[in-house]
Amino acid sequence: MSRRAVVTVAAVLAVVAAALVAWRVLTPTTPLADALTYAPDATSRATWTDWEGVRRELDADVDAGSSAEEVDAFVSDAFAADLSAMSALGTSAGTMQTELGFSPATLLWELLAQSPAGAVEVLGVGADTSFDGLAERLTDAGWTEPEDEDGVWIGGPDVVARVGSLTPELQHFVLLADRGVVLASDQAPYLEQVREVVDGDADAAAGLGDLASTLGEPLAAAVYDGTYACERLAMAQADEDAQAEADQLVAAAGGVHPLTGFAMGALAGGELRAVLQVEDADDAPGDADARAQLAAGPAPGQGGDFTDRFSVEAAGSDGREITLDLQPEEGAYVLSDLTSGPVLFATC
Template sequence: MPRRAVLALVAVLVVVVGGLVVWRSSQSTTALSHALELAPAGTSRSSWTDWEGVRREVGAEVDASSSADDVDAFVADAFGADLTSMSALGTSAGTMQEELGLSPATISWELLAQSGDGAVELMGVGDDVDLDDVADRLDGLGWTRPDDDDDVWVGGTTVLASVGALTPELQHFALLRDRGIVMASDQAAFLEQAVEVAKGDADGAGDLAGLAAGLEDPVAAAVYSGDYACEHLAMAQADDDAQAEADQLVAAAGGVHPLTGFAMGLLPDGDVRALLQVEDSDDAPDDADARAGLASGPAPGQGGDFADRFSLEDASAEGRVVTLDLRPREGEYVLSDLTSGPVLFATC
C-alpha cells in the first residue's frame, strides 16, 4: 500500500477510535453521576430522587400551577410506591409549592449529599421553574439577598419557621441560574463551599460519581462511601444471635472483602440494582459469587430470607464492582429497607 494511503488510513482510524472514546465517555455520564460530581468531595452518603421519573411512574400531572394539596397528594402516592424514600423534601412539598415557587412537582431531580462536615441539597431545575420568581419570593419571605446572584441567600431557623413546614435543609439557598441548579443547606458556610464545587472551582465527589454511573438512570437511589457502608450496613447493627448466624453464613459463602463503595437504585422497570465495590478487581469475581449466595439465603437482623423480599436475577463482576440485579416481590420496599443495616450481603 502506498505510504500516503497508509497515513490516510491511520488518520481515519485515529478519528474513529477517538470518536468511540468520546462516545463511550458520554455514555458513562448519567444525571445521577453528574449530580454527584457537583456534590462536595468527602461526601459519604448521598440520596437521589429523579422527580421527573417519579411523576412519570405515578402518572402525575402536577406542575407549577398545582395547589399545595395536589402536590402533597402526589408525594403521598409516590411514597406508597417506594419512590420517595430517598427524598428530603417529602414533608415540605406543599409548602415549597405554595411559598417558594419550586417543589417536587416542578424540579427535575434532587440529591442530598452528606458528609461529616455538613449536608447540601441539590435540585435540578428546568423551564418549569422561574428562578427570578424564586428569588423574589425568597426576598419577600425574609431571606437576605446576596450581592451576587449566585451567592448564598442567608435565612436561618427564624425565617424558616415563619414560612411553614419546611425541612431544616432549606434554611439557606443558592440559585445557580446558568447551571440550572438550586442548592440549599442548614449551614450557610458549608453551602458556600458547596457552591464553589458546583461552579467548578473545587473538587466534587468524583469517586462516588463513577460508581453511581453503573446504576444508569434510577428513579431513586442511595450511594455510600466504603467507610459509611461498612459502618451503617454492618451486621454490628444486629443483635448477638444474628451476628453469630451472619458469621457462619459468610464463612460458608467463602468470605467477602471490605467495600470501598456501595450503591443501590430503584430502576424505572421496578427492579433494584445493587453495586458493591471492592478494593481489588481480582477479588470481585469471588465476591460476586459469595454475595450472590448471601443475597439468596437468610437475612439475619432483617428477619426471614432475602428471597421473601426479592429474587436475585443476576450477579456479575466487572473491574472492582459486583452487580446484583434484584426483582422485588410484590409489596416489598427493597430500596428503603436495604439501604440501612444490617444487610448481610453488603457486609464488610
C-alpha cells in the same frame, strides 16, 4: 528536534486526542453522575430522586398549578411505591409548592449529598421555573439577598419557621440560573464550600460519581463510599445471635472482601439494582458469587429471608464492581429497607 520527530509527536498527540473523544462518546454520563459533580469530594453519602421519572412512573399529573394538597398526595403515592424515601423534601412538598414556587411536582431531580462537614441539597429545576420569580419569593419571605448573583441567600431557622413546614436543609440557598440548579443547606458556610466545587476551585465527589454511573438511570438511589457503607450496613448493628448466624452464612458462602463503595437504585418498571465495589478487581468475581448466595438466603438482623423481599435475577462483576439485579416482591420496601443496616449481603 527534527522535522520527523515533530511530525511523530504531533501524530501521537492526535491519536491521544481522538482516543479521549472516543472515550467520552462511548462512556456517556448519567443524570445522577452529573448531579454528583456538585457534591464536594468529602461526600460520603448521597441519595437521589428523579422526580420527573417518578411522576412518569406513577402517571402523575401534578405540575406548577397543582395545589399543596395534590402535591402532598403525589408524594404519598411515591412513598407507597418506595420511590420517595431517598428524598429530604417529603414533609416540605406542599409548602414548597405554594411558598417557593417549586416542589417535587415540578423538580427534575434531587440529590442530597452529605459529608462529615455538612449537607447540601442539589435541585434540578424545570425549565418553566423562573429564577427571578424565586428570588422575589425568597426576598418576600425574609431571606437576605446576596451581593453576587450566585451568592448565598441567608435564611435561618426563624425564616423557615415563618414560611411553614420546610426541612432545615432549605434554610439557605444558592441560585444557579445558568445551570438550572438550586443549592440548599442548613449551613451557609457549607454552601460556600459547594460553590468552590461549582466554580472548579475544589474537587467534586468523582469516586461516587463513577460508582453511581453503574446504576444506569434510577428513579431513586443511594450511593455510599466504603467507610460509610461498612459502618451503616454492618452486621455489627445486629444482636449477638444474628451476628453469629451471619458469620456462619458468610463462611459457608466462601467469604467476602471489604467494600470500597455501595450503591442501590430503583429502576423504572420496578427492578432494583445493587452495586458493590471492592478494592481489587481480582476479588470481584468470587464476591459476586458469595454475595448473590447471601442475598438469596436468610436475613439475620432484619428477620426472615431476603427472598421474602426480593429475588436475585442476575449477578456478575465488571472490574471492581459487583452487580446484583433484584426483583422486589409486591409491597416490599426494598430500597428504603436495605440502604440501612444490618444488610448481610453488603457486609464488609
